[in-house]
Amino acid sequence: KAGVTQTPRYLIKTRGQQVTLSCSPISGHRSVSWYQQTPGQGLQFLFEYFSETQRNKGNFPGRFSGRQFSNSRSEMNVSTLELGDSALYLCASSAHGLAGGTDTQYFGPGTRLTVL
Amino acid sequence: GENVEQHPSTLSVQEGDSAVIKCTYSDSASNYFPWYKQELGKGPQLIIDIRSNVGEKKDQRIAVTLNKTAKHFSLHITETQPEDSAVYFCAVGGGSQGNLIFGKGTKLSVKP
Numbered sequence: 183k184a185g186v187t188q189t190p191r192y193l194i195k196t197r198g199q200q201v202t203l204s205c206s207p208i209s210g211h212r213s214v215s216w217y218q219q220t221p222g223q224g225l226q227f228l229f230e231y232f233s234e235t236q237r238n239k240g241n242f243p244g245r246f247s248g249r250q251f252s253n254s255r256s257e258m259n260v261s262t263l264e265l266g267d268s269a270l271y272l273c274a275s276s277a278h279g280l281a282g283g284t285d286t287q288y289f290g291p292g293t294r295l296t297v298l
Numbered sequence: 299g300e301n302v303e304q305h306p307s308t309l310s311v312q313e314g315d316s317a318v319i320k321c322t323y324s325d326s327a328s329n330y331f332p333w334y335k336q337e338l339g340k341g342p343q344l345i346i347d348i349r350s351n352v353g354e355k356k357d358q359r360i361a362v363t364l365n366k367t368a369k370h371f372s373l374h375i376t377e378t379q380p381e382d383s384a385v386y387f388c389a390v391g392g393g394s395q396g397n398l399i400f401g402k403g404t405k406l407s408v409k410p
Contacts, residue, residue, distance in 0.1 A: 186341075215397070225342075225387065225400040238396045272341050283391030283398040284330040284349075289341035 183209055186275050186290035194296045200261040203293045207254050207275030214256040215287060216248060219270040231256055232279055268297045300325040300393045304401030311378050312409055319386055319404045322370040325393035331364060331371045332398075334387045342387060346373070378408045
C-alpha cells in the first residue's frame with residue numbers, strides 16, 4: 183500500500199497570504215489528523231477528521247481550518263499567515279476510526295511552510 | 299490536561315551499546331503509548347506501540363515497557379547501530395484531551 187502523501191512538500195509564502203495544504207491518507211483509512219511541528223513547541227495537534235467531520239480540535243486560532251472529502255483526502259488552510267506559522271505540517275492517517283488518539287497513526291513526510 | 303515529559307533530550311551511545319529513553323505522563327486515563335522515529339527530512343515513523351493491558355512489548359532490538367501505576371513508559375534499543383541515529387518521540391493517547399500528545403523528543407546519536 184502507498185503511504186500517506188502530502189503536497190506540496192515545500193512552500194514559501196509572505197505574511198498576510200493564505201495557504202492550502204493537501205493530504206492523501208493510506209488507502210482505506212478514514213481518519214486524518216494534522217499536526218504542526220516546530221523546534222520550540224514540538225509536535226502539536228491541530229485537528230482530526232473522520233468521515234468528513236471534524237472530531238477534535240487543538241488549541242490553535244481560527245485562522246487554521248481544515249476539511250475532509252468523501253474519499254478521505256483532507257486539506258488544511260491557514261489564512262492571514264504570520265511569521266510564527268513557519269513550521270513542518272504533518273498529516274497522519276489511521277485505519278480503524280478509534281477516537282481519543284488511541285488509533286495507530288501513520289505519518290506523511292510533511293509540508294515545510296516558510297513564511298517571509 | 300495531559301503533560302508528557304521525555305528524557306533525555308539528547309543521548310549519545312557507542313555502536314553496540316543499549317539506549318533507553320523514558321517518558322512520564324499525567325493523565326491516568328491514558329491507555330495508548332506509541333513511539334516514533336523521525337529522520338532528517340522525513341515524517342515520524344511508528345516503531346512500536348503498547349496498550350495499557352500489557353506491560354512489555356518487544357520487536358527484535360526494540361522493546362517498550364509500561365508502568366501504569368507510576369505513569370511512565372520507556373523505549374529500549376539494544377545493539378544500537380549508526381542507522382538508529384534519529385529523533386525519537388513518545389506519545390500518549392486515550393486521555394481526556396482526546397488526541398495524541400507528544401513528548402519533546404530525544405536526539406539519539408550512535409557513534410561507530
